[in-house]
Structure formats: C-alpha cells, structure tokens
Amino acid sequence: MKISVIGCGYLGAVHAASMAELGHDVIGIDVDETKIAALAEGRAPFFEPGLPEILISGVNSGRLRFSTDIADAAGAVVHFVAVGTPQKKGSYAADLTYVDAAIDALIPHLSAGDLVAGKSTVPVGTAARLAEKLAASGTDAILAWNPEFLREGFAVQDTITPDRLVYGLPPEPEAAVRAESLLSECYATAIAADTPLVTTDYATAELVKVSANAFLATKISFINAMAEIAEVTGADVTQLADAIGYDARIGRRFLGAGAGFGGGCLPKDIRAFTARAEELGRGESVAFLKEVDAINLRRRQRVVDLAVDALDGEVNGKRVAVLGLAFKPFSDDIRDSPALDVAVRLKGLGADVIATDPEAIENSRRLHPQLDYVTDTAEALTGADLVVIVTEWNEYRQMEPAYASALVGAKIVIDGRNCLDAAAWRADGWTYKGLGRP
C-alpha cells in the first residue's frame, strides 16, 4: 500500500517508519527541512527506542522516503495527517492552524478515492469540518479519523502492536466501507492478530482520544491529590496506591504519585477538551479537568518547596543536582516537563542548579540556556548540597546511596518520582523526602 504521512514529529516519524517496517511504501512529509534531512538519511531526529533501527532499514530498503514537498504525497492512497495541535497562545484551546494548513496543501495532490486519515489529536467536530473542506475542494477523497494512542518511549511497539484501533468513519456508507478497508490494509498485521477494532463516527473517535488522555491525567491527579492528603496526615501514598491498585477495578498503573504529568499531550489535551466543552455549552461536564490540571501544577511547586525547606530556606548559591529533565524516562521530550520546570524554578530562586539527563540535555539547553548542564551523573552529584530526582530514569532509580554519598556535599535527596528505596537511602544516612510519603 502506498502511504503518505504528513508531519514527521514524535508521532509521524514513528508512524511512517513503522508503516514501512510493516511492508508499506511510505513517503513522510514535513515542513521542517532539518528534520527531513536527518530522516532521509535514516537518522532519528529525536530519541525513541527502536526508531533508529526501523528507520535505517526502511530507508535502505527504498520503502521509506522523506520530503519537504507535499507534491510527493501524490500517488499515495492513504494520507495520514500527524501534524501538531499545540495549545494556542493565551488560550486553552487547541491550535488547528497546522492541521488546516496540511489539509489545504494536500488537497491539490489528492486523487478520487484517496483516504485522508487524521491521526492528530483534535477537538471534537474538527473531522466533520475538514470533511466539508475536502468535499468543497471538489476532490473525491474520503476522510477518516484514526486517533493514535502510542506512548513516547514505547512508540514503535505501540504502533506495530497497538492495544486497539479506532476508526472514525464518514457517514456515507460507501465511503465508510472504503475507509475501513484501506485502514485495515495499513494495519493488516494488527488486524490479523485480532487487535480490538472500534469503528465509530467522527465525533466518537475524536472523543475517544481526548477522553482516554483525560482519564489518564485524572488518574494521576487523583493519586497526587491523595499524596497531598498523605502529606498532612503522615500517611504513605505509595502504600496507598499499592493497596487500592490490587483492586482490579482500579489497577496500579498510572497511580505513580510525584511531580505530576507533563509532555506534549496530557496537559494540552485536557485544556483543549475543557475549551471545546465550553464552546459546546457543556463546560460543567468536564470542569473537573481544571482541578486535575491545578493539582498537577501544584506538585511541581511541591518539589520546589521541599527543596527550599531542605536547604532551610537558604537557596541562594546552593549547589542543587537536578537528575532528570525529560517529561518521563525513555524520551528526550521536554514539552511541559515537570522536571525541567523544577530545575528552572530552583534556578530562579538563586540555586546553582547542575542539571543532567541521559537524553534531554540538548533540548533543555535550547529552551533554557541559563541552566548548567552536565552529561555525567557523578559530575552533577559532586559537591551537591541537595539532590533532586525528577525523572525516574533507571540509572537514577538504581543508584546506590553509598555511591552518591561519596560524591555529594550533603546527604539530602528529594525523590520527586518516589522511585528510590527510601529505607535504603535513610539507612545510608540520607535525609530522604518523597512526595506524599512520611
């Protein structure tokens, strides 16, 4: 199957390479020349485990090509749209400029019967509007909405073996049949493996995506709210999470209390959902998401407050080792990263912040050149008056307290991800502070 993927960022580059890996003939298109130059040479422009291998094999096989020229999408039968939908400046709403620009640019290159498959996360109602735009353009192309549920860090595996497929199909029966059959040809491997498939109308597909992210965000903020209560009662939120997590109806996953959620999706998606619900006159239905957001943002400040307390209020000139900058491990993504935010806030208070991360230093430096970055964890720890762990990379999780003891100036650690063995660190003489833990 000939496929184009418009937008080759964290989602699109993985989608393009994965489709080629599955045997399709793929052209990836992006307006970013630097990104396309790297991808065309088989180099991943960001860190994503497994991506370099499938990129290089796709490019070498000739099944995977990249271009900045949208005209090169002509000839493909399915066109996946994976451009960004960031938060609008000064508003909670999603910025759909890139989606509209991509569709407008694609229209002249479409042939009758082509399928445009939206993958970007969009406010409910967008697909219906774009379908009208396609119809008005006179092209006989079909639109489907095919939301994506991949997690960064596991993006390749989530694309090749998704846990479900959702097709938001057009209302016209013939078009719906063609759209479903083309999508299922793209995902033939997953279909053959009996991956659950939900075929819906546009609105349901769009809502499935934002409600999934809203639910995950709510689950994290729920446990972080319990952490806040634990903090004033002396309870331990990690034990609480274990205990409620044994109830299969609740489940332990996404009950990790800590510095809260970040990234290019959960924060902006719950805000865009709130904005869209308000436009629809149903703001009250998802008003709780504002509380989810507020709880989440409080937890970053909580890490900073614990740091200030640990330094007896004298932050100025204190050497603080910040371990972790990415919004989560196995990613170099720093979009709305709680870890980077904590580092910046501490620097703003006058601390001498030495920050490190296995993958996210380059991205962090570009956005926040005022921080001092070191690639070596030992160098970050050397002489530190305080250690703050804000991204739970394995190398931080598995660090021996005795190893860190030999390097630091003072044995105080704030575990912003509750990822350390508190008892072991305390036994080694450390002052250990977790979030929502006594």
Ligand SMILES: NC(=O)C1=CN([C@@H]2O[C@H](COP(=O)(O)OP(=O)(O)OC[C@H]3O[C@@H](n4cnc5c(N)ncnc54)[C@H](O)[C@@H]3O)[C@@H](O)[C@H]2O)C=CC1
């Ligand atoms: N990153 C993720 O894990 C996931 C992202 N999504 C959704 O996918 C969409 C894309 O997200 P990311 O890949 O993270 O964003 P990103 O910012 O990494 O990538 C977006 C790409 O689109 C390109 N672009 C913008 N306008 C274009 C145009 N007119 N033509 C061609 N390319 C254009 C940009 O240059 C950029 O490379 C968003 O709606 C996001 O919510 C959904 C599921 C997972």
Ligand SMILES: O=C(O)[C@H]1O[C@H](OP(=O)(O)OP(=O)(O)OC[C@H]2O[C@@H](n3ccc(=O)[nH]c3=O)[C@H](O)[C@@H]2O)[C@H](O)[C@@H](O)[C@@H]1O
């Ligand atoms: O729409 C998207 O882009 C994607 O958003 C999330 O994926 P992702 O942003 O890659 O990361 P998650 O693993 O969901 O983590 C998000 C944030 O929540 C935090 N988190 C996660 C779990 C937890 O228990 N506690 C917690 O604070 C992480 O540290 C991270 O900052 C969803 O999990 C994906 O299904 C979805 O496709």
